[in-house]
Amino acid sequence: MTLHRDRDISRESLIADLRAALGKGAVLTGAEIGARHVSDMSATGTAPPFAVLRPRTAAEVSAILRLCHSAGQSVIAQGGMTGLAGGGNPTANDIVISMELLRGIEEIDTVSATMTVKAGTPLEECQQAAADAGLFLALDLGSRGSCQIGGNLSTNAGGIRVIRYGMAREQVLGLEAVLADGTVVSSLNKMLKNNAGYDLKHLFIGSEGTLGIITRAVLRLHPRPAAIATALCGLADDKAIITLLRRAQAELGNVMAFEALWPDYHRHVAQILDVRPFSDDHAFWVILESTAKADDVEAFLAGMIEEGVMQDCAVAQTEAQAHAFWSVRDGHPVDDLPNIVNFDVSLPIMQIGAFAADCHAAIKMRWPSAHCFIYGHIGDSNLHITTSIDYGPGEDMHTVDDLVYGAVKAHSGSISAEHGIGSLKRSYLHLSRSPQELALMRTLKQALDPSGILNPGKVI
Ligand SMILES: Cc1cc2nc3c(=O)[nH]c(=O)nc-3n(C[C@H](O)[C@H](O)[C@H](O)COP(=O)(O)OP(=O)(O)OC[C@H]3O[C@@H](n4cnc5c(N)ncnc54)[C@H](O)[C@@H]3O)c2cc1C
CATH class of the missing domain: 3.30.70.2740 (Alpha-Beta Plaits)
Incomplete structure (x- = not known):
């Protein structure tokens, strides 16, 4: 009983300190905490945290962590909460730092081909800003409208363009992160080459909020592909999938995406969505995207049918058709x-x-x-x-x-x-x-977060 009372008093005084540091509107408690802070998309979270903090700057994240560090208070960073591994799920004893207001694109440098962005910015907003500047942000996932750059980097997200551009890690040139004790480590490098000692950004990329909180990033941008051809291919067996992949990479080049769908999956989803691209049933489907010239794509695919690598193929003639092919891959009917x-x-x-x-x-x-x-x-x-x-x-x-x-x-x-x-x-x-x-991994965790306040119970 005494223990609970002591805990409540120390929580109250921590909340008062946080309100003084951040302003009242940035600290939510009790009924002010929305359901979206309870669980990520794995739907496995069970309890709301006892407070949600909404910082707008790295300095505010630093102030939060300084106070929580001295109080031994656990904190969970939350991005768009689209994660599928329970990484952003809190317990009732945690404080959540919600990154949604630390949002915005600070700069697009078309000469260096970089974007400097705050961690709470949704991925889709960054993709659109890059496109508006005539460039291309290669990271792309189905959750693009809700997930945030900070969440993408702390999970080292993959997505549909990894085969061509690599994972989230490969899109990052510089990073700013706040350590457990509130120290801000700003390393907003814009250069592709920089071997001056340890490349510290990799400590935070993929560590799921357990080693520091990402506040800003410099992302690498690419030339915008002129056009992308999308083909849906029907194949007889899984060995043919690998043959098609390797032949496409070697002979067609510029393979932007290559998604294979096993029989139970495409039959279930395509039937519900009423996507019927082929007259015959094929065991495996592959969605292949390439930025090669349309004529070259068609010639390559015709050759693959002639050689018996695949049985049939449909090339999207409109964006709506390409979207229909991808809707099978996105598989939303399965969620029901x-x-x-x-x-x-x-x-x-x-x-x-x-x-x-x-x-x-x-x-x-x-x-x-x-x-x-x-x-x-x-x-x-x-x-x-x-x-x-x-x-x-x-x-x-x-x-x-x-x-x-x-x-x-x-x-x-x-x-x-x-x-x-x-x-x-x-x-x-x-x-x-x-x-x-x-x-x-434990040595790194101990060195960077000796009190274990950052996302406890996650990863290790
Ligand atoms: C429809 C759908 C499609 C998806 N497709 C893909 C896919 O193709 N590839 C893929 O990799 N994932 C995919 N995902 C999973 C998810 O979208 C990614 O993991 C995404 O990167 C999570 O970003 P988020 O902002 O939602 O992070 P959250 O879910 O909020 O958090 C994820 C983790 O990152 C930590 N975190 C969040 N922000 C920060 C920060 N600023 N600093 C430090 N730590 C932080 C959290 O504590 C947590 O551990 C998909 C999810 C859905 C729902």
Whole structure:
């Protein structure tokens, strides 16, 4: 009883200090805290935090962390809350730092081809600003309208253009982050080459808010592709997918996206969305995007049919058609099924077909009525699996986690390709990282956040 009272008093005095530092409107408590602060898109968060702070500047983030550090108060950074690993989920004892007001593009430098942006800016806003300046921001994910640059970088997001431009990490030249004790480390480098000592930005990229809070970034921009051709290809087996990928990269070039859809998945989604590009049924579908000339794309695809690598192909003639192909990949009808669990794994490319077959068979053997949907970016070794299972007594999402991650380990894969570890995959991290790697991660965490106030219970 005394303990609870002491905790309440210290919380009240911390909130009073935070209000004095940030102003009243920037500190939300109780009923002022909206439902969106409870859970990311994994829908696994259960409790609101006891306060939500909305800083507008790195200096305000620094003031928050200084106060929370002295009080030993845990803090969780929240971006757009589109994460799928529970990384932004708070407990009732946490304070959330919501980045939404730390928003805006500070500069687009068309000579250096860079954009300097505040961490709370939605990805789509950055993409549009780059396009308006005649340039191209290569990072692109389905959650582009809601996810924020800070969230993208702290998860090292992947998305549909990794095969051509690399992951979020590859789009970053400079970074500003605030450490657990409130120190602001500003390294807004604009140069492609800079080997002056340790490249500190990589400590914060992909560490899911456990080593510091990202406040600004310098992003790399690219020349804008003149036009993108989108083709939907029908193939007979998974080996043909890899052949098509490698031939497209070698002979067509400029492959911007390559998404493969396994049979259960495209049959389920395309039927609900009424997307019927082919007269015959094909086991596998591939969405291929290239910035090569339209004539070259058509000639390449015709050659692939002639050689028997693929069975049929439809090239989008309008943006609406391209959008219809992508709507199958985006797979929203799947979200309506019960007990959805999303997996984001990566495998050595040669193992992808065998892994998918083993995983699908194991799930269907244990739960014959289960849905097991498989699709993925393939060229970057990434496979997504979405399950919808009517669990038996004593079973839950961890039963299917054990099964899928066991298969990932057996095929020398990684339990996270792009979504991160968050809270949901923490207990499986040892399947993809050695004891020495885990020990070094703990050393880094201890050095940067000795009191463990940054996103506790996540990643390690
Ligand atoms: C429809 C849909 C499609 C998706 N497609 C993809 C995809 O193709 N590829 C992919 O990689 N992901 C994908 N995702 C997952 C998700 O969108 C990404 O992980 C995204 O990068 C998360 O950004 P966010 O701003 O929503 O971060 P949040 O969910 O708010 O947070 C994610 C993590 O980052 C931390 N964090 C947030 N902001 C900061 C900051 N400023 N500083 C430090 N830490 C911070 C949080 O504490 C948390 O640990 C998809 C999600 C959805 C719903």
